[in-house]
Amino acid sequence: MTADVIAFVLLLAVTAYTCAGGTDYGAGFWDLTAGGAERGKRPRWLIDHAMAPVWEVNNVWLIFIFVIMWTGFPVFFQTVFSAMWVPLALAAVGMVLRGAGFAFRKASRRLAGRRLFGTVFAVSSLVTPFFLGAAVGGIASGRVALGTEASARAWSNPTSLMFGLLAVATTAFLGAVFLSGDARRFGAPDLVDHFRGRALAALAAVAVLAVVALFVTRTDAPHVWYGLTHGMGLLFVLSAAAATFATAWLLLRPPGTWVRVTAVGVVAAAVLAWGMAQRPYLIPTSLTVADAAGAPSTLTWLAFVTLVALVIVAPAVVLLYWLDTHGELESLTDADLRRGGTEPGKSADGG
Amino acid sequence: MHTTVLLLAADAPAQLLPARQLMAFTLASHIILVPMGVALPFITLLMHYRGIRRNDPTALLLARRWSAVMAVQFAVGVVTGTVLSFEFGLLWPGLMGKWGDVFGIGFGVEAWAFFLEAVLIAVYLYGWRRLKPRTHFLLGLPLPAAALMGTFGILAANSWMNTPRGFSLDSAGNPVDVNVWKALFTPMFGPQYWHFVVAMLLTAGYVVAGVYAVGWLRGRRDHYHRLGFTVPFTVAAVATPVQFFLGDSIARKVFHEQPVKFAAMEIVWKTDTHMPEYLFGRLHPDGTVTGGIKIPQLDSILAGFSPDTEVMGLSSVPASDRPNATQATIAHWAFDLMVVIGSVLALLALWYAVVWLRHRRLPASKWFWRSAACAGVASVVAVECGWVTTEVGRQPWIVYQNMRVAEAVTATRSTTLWIMFGLVIVVYVFVFGAFLAVLLKMRTRWRLADAQQGAGSPVEAPEADTPYGPRSSAASVPSGSSGSSGSSGSSGSGEGRP
Ligand code: HDD
Numbered sequence: 001m002t003a004d005v006i007a008f009v010l011l012l013a014v015t016a017y018t019c020a021g022g023t024d025y026g027a028g029f030w031d032l033t034a035g036g037a038e039r040g041k042r043p044r045w046l047i048d049h050a051m052a053p054v055w056e057v058n059n060v061w062l063i064f065i066f067v068i069m070w071t072g073f074p075v076f077f078q079t080v081f082s083a084m085w086v087p088l089a090l091a092a093v094g095m096v097l098r099g100a101g102f103a104f105r106k107a108s109r110r111l112a113g114r115r116l117f118g119t120v121f122a123v124s125s126l127v128t129p130f131f132l133g134a135a136v137g138g139i140a141s142g143r144v145a146l147g148t149e150a151s152a153r154a155w156s157n158p159t160s161l162m163f164g165l166l167a168v169a170t171t172a173f174l175g176a177v178f179l180s181g182d183a184r185r186f187g188a189p190d191l192v193d194h195f196r197g198r199a200l201a202a203l204a205a206v207a208v209l210a211v212v213a214l215f216v217t218r219t220d221a222p223h224v225w226y227g228l229t230h231g232m233g234l235l236f237v238l239s240a241a242a243a244t245f246a247t248a249w250l251l252l253r254p255p256g257t258w259v260r261v262t263a264v265g266v267v268a269a270a271v272l273a274w275g276m277a278q279r280p281y282l283i284p285t286s287l288t289v290a291d292a293a294g295a296p297s298t299l300t301w302l303a304f305v306t307l308v309a310l311v312i313v314a315p316a317v318v319l320l321y322w323l324d325t326h327g328e329l330e331s332l333t334d335a336d337l338r339r340g341g342t343e344p345g346k347s348a349d350g351g
Numbered sequence: 352m353h354t355t356v357l358l359l360a361a362d363a364p365a366q367l368l369p370a371r372q373l374m375a376f377t378l379a380s381h382i383i384l385v386p387m388g389v390a391l392p393f394i395t396l397l398m399h400y401r402g403i404r405r406n407d408p409t410a411l412l413l414a415r416r417w418s419a420v421m422a423v424q425f426a427v428g429v430v431t432g433t434v435l436s437f438e439f440g441l442l443w444p445g446l447m448g449k450w451g452d453v454f455g456i457g458f459g460v461e462a463w464a465f466f467l468e469a470v471l472i473a474v475y476l477y478g479w480r481r482l483k484p485r486t487h488f489l490l491g492l493p494l495p496a497a498a499l500m501g502t503f504g505i506l507a508a509n510s511w512m513n514t515p516r517g518f519s520l521d522s523a524g525n526p527v528d529v530n531v532w533k534a535l536f537t538p539m540f541g542p543q544y545w546h547f548v549v550a551m552l553l554t555a556g557y558v559v560a561g562v563y564a565v566g567w568l569r570g571r572r573d574h575y576h577r578l579g580f581t582v583p584f585t586v587a588a589v590a591t592p593v594q595f596f597l598g599d600s601i602a603r604k605v606f607h608e609q610p611v612k613f614a615a616m617e618i619v620w621k622t623d624t625h626m627p628e629y630l631f632g633r634l635h636p637d638g639t640v641t642g643g644i645k646i647p648q649l650d651s652i653l654a655g656f657s658p659d660t661e662v663m664g665l666s667s668v669p670a671s672d673r674p675n676a677t678q679a680t681i682a683h684w685a686f687d688l689m690v691v692i693g694s695v696l697a698l699l700a701l702w703y704a705v706v707w708l709r710h711r712r713l714p715a716s717k718w719f720w721r722s723a724a725c726a727g728v729a730s731v732v733a734v735e736c737g738w739v740t741t742e743v744g745r746q747p748w749i750v751y752q753n754m755r756v757a758e759a760v761t762a763t764r765s766t767t768l769w770i771m772f773g774l775v776i777v778v779y780v781f782v783f784g785a786f787l788a789v790l791l792k793m794r795t796r797w798r799l800a801d802a803q804q805g806a807g808s809p810v811e812a813p814e815a816d817t818p819y820g821p822r823s824s825a826a827s828v829p830s831g832s833s834g835s836s837g838s839s840g841s842s843g844s845g846e847g848r849p
C-alpha cells in the first residue's frame with residue numbers, strides 16, 4: 001500500500017522532471033539550431049535570460065527521483081543502473097557539460113569562448129535527454145531484469161530509440177512554448193513568433209513520434225501497449241491527445257499564457273499514461289512495485305519526507321516562479337558590481 | 352569466516368580500482384566547492400547585514416560581488432553533485448541495492464534541502480535590483496539553514512557507512528527491521544556533522560579573506576579591502592579553535608567506534624598500552640614503522656587521557672578486515688597533515704585575536720598577511736585530508752563491518768570504467784579550468800572598474816557580464832541585425848516590463 005503511494009510519488013517526480021527539466025533541455029535544443037553567431041544572437045540572448053534563475057531548481061527534480069528510487073525501491077535502482085550503464089554514464093557527463101557550458105558562456109566576452117561554451121551547452125542538451133529517454137525505453141520494453149549486465153541491447157532497441165527521439169522532441173516542444181512566453185515577457189515581439197512557429201513544428205514532431213512509438217510498443221513492449229490502450233492508461237493517452245489539439249489551437253491564436261498549461265498537460269499526461277500502463281510493474285514484466293519495495297518503515301518515512309517536501313518546497317518553488325514571472329528577479333550588472341554604483345535598494349523602490 | 356577467506360584472496364575484481372579512483376576523484380573535486388556552498392551565503396549575509404545596518408555602501412558592494420561569485424560556484428556545485436548521485440548507481444549498485452532503504456532516507460532530506468537552497472539562492476541572486484532591501488535580505492536569511500539541512504543528509508549517510516545502525520540481519524544476511532531514526536543518528540553522526548560544518552565555515556572564511564589579504568600585500572589597503580578581509584577572517588578565526596576542540600573529540604569517537612580505523616590513522620600495529628604517537632612515518636606490511644617523529648606515550652594519552660590506555664592495533668583483526676599497510680600510511684599522513692594545518696591555523700587565529708584585543712587593529716606584520724593569504728588553500732587541503740582519512744581508513748569496508756567495497760562494486764568491465772575515468776578527468780579539467788578563468792576575469796574587471804571610478808572617469812553602460820546577465824528590459828535586447836552595440840539601455844528599470 002505505502003509502496004504504491006511511493007511508486008506514484010516517483011511517477012509524479014518523473015513527470016515534474018520531464019516538464020521542468022524538459023523545458024530546460026529544450027532551450028538548449030533551440031540554442032543549437034539558432035543559426036550562426038549573428039543570426040542566433042537574439043534567440044540565444046533570450047535563452048540565457050529566461051533560463052538563468054530557474055535551471056538549477058528544474059534539475060533538482062532528478063536528484064529527487066534518484067533518492068526515491070534508491071530509498072524506496074533499492075533493487076530497482078540497482079537493476080537499472082547496472083543494466084543501463086552506458087546511457088546513464090553518458091547522460092551524467094552530458095549534464096556536467098551542459099551546466100558548465102551554460103554558466104560559463106555568459107561569462108566569456110570573446111566570441112570564440114562563447115562559441116565553445118555555447119556549443120558544449122547546446123549539444124549536451126540534445127544528447128542528455130536522448131540517453132535518458134533511451135534508458136526509460138529499455139525499462140518500458142522489459143529489457144532489463146534483476147541481474148542483467150550492461151549491454152548495448154538493453155538500450156539500443158526500437159522502443160529505446162523511439163523514447164529517446166520522443167524525449168528530444170518533447171524538450172524542443174516545451175522549450176519553444178516557454179521561450180515564446182518569455183519573449184513576450186521580455187518585450188521582444190519578433191521572438192514570440194519565432195518560437196511560436198517552432199513550437200508548432202515541434203508539437204507536430206512529438207505527435208508523429210508518439211503515434212509511431214505507440215505502434216512500436218505493440219510488438220516491442222506488449223505490456224505497455226496493453227496498458228496504453230486500456231483503462232487508466234488509455235484515459236491519459238486520450239487526455240494527452242486532447243491537450244495536443246488544445247495546444248495547437250492556442251499556438252495558432254494570438255499569444256497568451258494558457259498555452260503553457262496545455263503544453264505541460266500534453267507532456268504530463270503522456271508520462272502518466274506510461275506510468276499507468278506499467279502497473280503493477282516497475283520493470284515490465286519482471287519486477288513489481290511490491291517486490292522492489294524497500295523496508296516498510298522506510299517507505300513510511302519516505303512518504304513523510306515527501307509530505308514535508310511538499311509543505312516546505314512547494315511554497316518556495318511557487319514563490320520563485322511567481323517572482324520570476326513578475327519580473328522581480330533580475331541579475332546584477334557591471335554597474336551594480338562597481339564601486340559607488342547605484343544602490344540596489346534605492347533604484348528598486350523607484351522602479 | 353568463509354567469506355573472509357574467500358575475499359582474502361588477492362583477486363579483488365578488476366573494476367574495483369577504476370571505480371574507486373573515479374569516486375575519489377569526483378568527490379574530491381565536488382568537495383572543493385562545498386565550503387563555498389555551505390558557508391559563503393552565511394558570510395555574505397553577514398556582510399549584507401552590516402551594509403544595511405550601518406548604511407555602508409562598500410559592505411553592500413562586497414555582498415553583491417560575493418553573490419555574483421556564488422552564482423557561478425553554485426552552478427558548478429550542482430553539476431558535480433549530480434554526477435555523484437549518478438555514481439552511486441553506476442559504481443556501487445551493490446551498496447544501494449542492499450542498503451538503500453536503510454540509509455538512503457538522509458538523501459531525501461538532502462534533496463529537499465537542495466530544492467530550498469536552489470530556490471533561495473536564485474531569489475537572493477536575482478533579487479538585488481528589484482526587491483525591497485529588507486524583503487531581499489529576509490528572503491536570503493533561511494539560506495544558511497537550508498545549507499545545514501543539506502549537509503545533514505549527506506553526513507548522515509556517510510556516518511552511517513562508518514557506524515551502520517538501525518537494522519538487523521535475517522538468515523540470508525539481508526537487512527530487516529529497519530529503524531530509520533537509528534540509521535540517521537548513528538554514533539559517528541554528531542561528531543562528523545559538527546566537525547564538518549565548522550570546517551566549512553572556516554574554509555570559506557579563510558578562502559574569501561585570502562583574496563583580500565593578497566590585495567593588502569600588494570598595497571591595496573582601503574576600507575573595501577579592510578572590510579573584505581575582516582568579516583570573513585573573523586568568522587574563520589572564531590571557528591578555528593572550535594574546530595581544534597571538535598577534531599580532538601571526533602578522534603576519540605573514532606577510537607571507540609572504529610578502533611581499526613583509529614589504528615590505521617595512528618599506524619598502531621600491536622594492541623598495547625603506553626602507545627607512542629608517530630608524526631608521519633611509514634608503516635610496512637610486517638608492522639614496522641620507519642621515518643617520522645616518535646613521541647612516547649602520547650597516543651595512549653590522547654586516546655584515553657592516560658598512558659595506561661590500551662590502543663587496539665591493526666594486527667588484532669585478520670588482514671582481510673583491515674586497511675593494508677599502504678592504505679594505513681595514506682590515512683595516517685592525511686590525518687597528520689590535517690592536524691598540522693589545524694594547529695597552524697589556530698596559531699594564526701590566536702595572533703589575530705591578540706593583536707585585536709591589545710591594539711584594536713589588524714596585525715601589521717607582513718608574515719601575518721602572507722599566512723592569511725595561504726590559509727584558504729591550507730584549509731581546503733585540510734578538508735581533502737579529512738576525507739581521505741575517513742574514507743581510506745574505513746577500508747576494506749564500504750559499510751563498516753557489514754559490506755566490503757568489493758561486494759558493492761558494479762559488474763561493468765574495467766576497461767569501460769577506465770575510459771569513463773579518463774573522460775571525466777578531461778571534462779572536469781575543462782570545467783574547473785573555466786571556473787577559475789571566469790573568477791579571475793570577474794576580479795580583473797572589478798579591479799579595473801574600481802580603478803576607473805577612483806580616477807573619476809565616466810562609467811560606461813552596464814553590461815551583462817556575470818554568467819547570468821541582466822534580464823531587465825527591451826532596451827538591453829541586442830538589436831537584431833546591427834549586432835554591434837550589445838547593450839544600450841543604461842538604467843533599464845521597468846520600461847521593458849509588460
Ligand atoms: C578545515 C578543515 C579541517 C581542520 C582544520 C581539521 N579537520 Fe578534521 N576533518 C575535516 C576537516 C578539518 C573534514 C574534511 O571536514 C572531515 C572529513 C570527514 C568529516 O566528517 O570531517 C574531517 C575528519 C576528521 C577525522 C576523521 C573522522 C572519521 O574518520 O570519521 C578526525 C579524527 C579529525 N578530522 C580530527 C581532526 C583534528 C584532531 C584536527 C585538529 C586540528 C582537525 N581534524 C582539523
Ligand code: HEM
Nearest residue numbers: 371374375378379382443505508509738739742743749756
Ligand atoms: C565529499 C568528500 C569526500 C571525499 C573527498 C571522499 C573521498 C573518498 C575517497 C578518497 C575514496 C576512495 C577510498 C579508497 O578506496 O581508497 C572514497 C570512497 C568512497 N566514498 Fe567517500 N569521500 C567523501 C565523502 C563521501 C560521502 C559523503 C559518501 C557517501 C555518503 C561517500 C561514499 C563513498 C563511497 C561509496 C566510496 C567507495 C567505496 C570505498 O572505496 O570506500 N564519500 N571517498
Ligand code: HEM
Nearest residue numbers: 060384385388389425428429432433435436465469502505
Ligand atoms: C557523495 C555524495 C554526494 C552527493 C550525491 C552529492 C550531491 C549533490 C548534488 C546533487 C548537488 C546539487 C544540489 C542542487 O541541485 O542544488 C550538490 C551540491 C552540494 N553538495 Fe554535494 N553531494 C555529495 C557530497 C557532498 C558532501 C560530502 C557535502 C558536504 C556536506 C556536500 C554538500 C553539498 C552542498 C552544500 C551543495 C550545494 C551546492 C553548492 O553550493 O555547491 N556534498 N551535491
